[in-house]
Amino acid sequence: MENSPSVQSSIKYIVIGVIVVVLLTWLWPLRSVPTGSRGVVTVGGAIKGIESEGFMLVAPWQTLSIFNIRAEEAAVENADGSTSDTQPVRVSLTVRYSIKPDKVAEVFEKYSHDGNLQSYVQTATQEVFKAVTARYTAPDLIGKRSLVSSDILDALRKKLEVYGAQVINVDMRNFSFSQDYMAAISAKVTQEQLRLGAENKLKTVESEQKQKVAIAEAEASALKAQADGEAYQILKLATAQADALKVQNAALAQNKDVLELRRIEVEQTKAAKWNGQLPSAVYASAPIPFFNAPSSSSK
Structure with a gap:
């Protein structure tokens, strides 16, 4: 019982301290508005001001509401x-x-x-x-x-x-x-893909055919060029031979003795090779080799 006054005194101080803290918290005028927000100050529900981010003083009769303006x-x-x-x-x-x-x-x-x-x-x-x-x-x-x-x-x-x-x-x-519409789209896409595939295949075939035609035309052109070249060579050779014959004929026409001389040379060659025997059969128009018959004067 002796300690009861001191205990009562301690309780009194504790109560007073709690009251002071509550009053300070309620009456403390410094408030803060976080980043990305606005502070709406109201008095009795009526808006009295809009505050930006940071510290601000709020009177005890005012209310501060934090209003978000972030995304x-x-x-x-x-x-x-x-x-x-x-x-x-x-x-x-x-x-x-x-x-x-x-x-x-x-x-x-x-x-x-x-x-x-x-x-x-x-x-x-x-x-x-x-x-x-x-x-x-x-x-x-x-x-x-x-x-x-x-x-x-x-x-x-x-x-x-x-x-x-x-x-x-x-x-x-x-x-x-809807499922029906999605199925229709899927079928349409499939048909389009098949169509594109057929077109691509057709283009490939056409391209291959064009390549074959081009190769055939190139080979034909090469063969034609080769034939033209060979024909040209033959023509040039024939022309040269004809020109040579013309020259020979012209030369013989101008000098008939040359032709007679060649004929005599041919006959001499034949005579040199004759063995002295007459042919067993002589045709009417065939030439008879010459021989030296004794003349009548020698008798």
């Missing part, structure tokens, strides 16, 4: 749409957006106290996707994907501008159609 993501899974040729289509999208710094007060007052607009972005994205896909046929959605993505991005930027948000980009993940 956020909103995912839309299996958004439904229909093409202009009445083909149902689905796609998953991811939208990256952020709150415009000059729209913080408006967004805080109308839509969100922390800058999260995910539900608004998802709803707007689904509406825009349906509107854009209705302008394209199913084949165009596949073949013109970059253009479709650009149209969705432009339309979504205009729609989310109402909510004070700016769209950074939109990612689309695979268009999916």
Whole structure:
């Protein structure tokens, strides 16, 4: 019982200390706004100011709310749409957006106290996707994907501008159609591949035929050139021989004694080779070899 006053005194000091800490925490005027955020200062729920990143003084009767303006993501899974040729289509999208710094007060007052607009972005994205896909046929959605993505991005930027948000980009993940349509596309692709294969084979055959024709024409040209060369050589040789005969004939015509001299030389050669016997059969028109018959004067 002797220590009870001291114990009571200690408890009193502890209570006073806790009260002081609570009061200091509540009344402490220094606050901070993190990077990528804005501080919304309100009094009784009414907006009194928007503060940038850093330290700031907040009065006890004021409330500071941290509002995010960094990029956020909103995912839309299996958004439904229909093409202009009445083909149902689905796609998953991811939208990256952020709150415009000059729209913080408006967004805080109308839509969100922390800058999260995910539900608004998802709803707007689904509406825009349906509107854009209705302008394209199913084949165009596949073949013109970059253009479709650009149209969705432009339309979504205009729609989310109402909510004070700016769209950074939109990612689309695979268009999916009905099973029947995908089977039809697969069959069409197969037919196109077969057609291209047949065309390529035909082109190959035509190319080979052209090569064969070119080779045959080249060989024919070579043979013709060879024949022309041989014919030319024969013609030149015949011309030379004819010219030689003309020269010989002209020479003989000018000097008949030369011809007679050659005839005598031939007869002398025959006489030198004769063995003195007459042929056993002599035709009427055949020449008889000459011989020296005794003359009558010798008798």
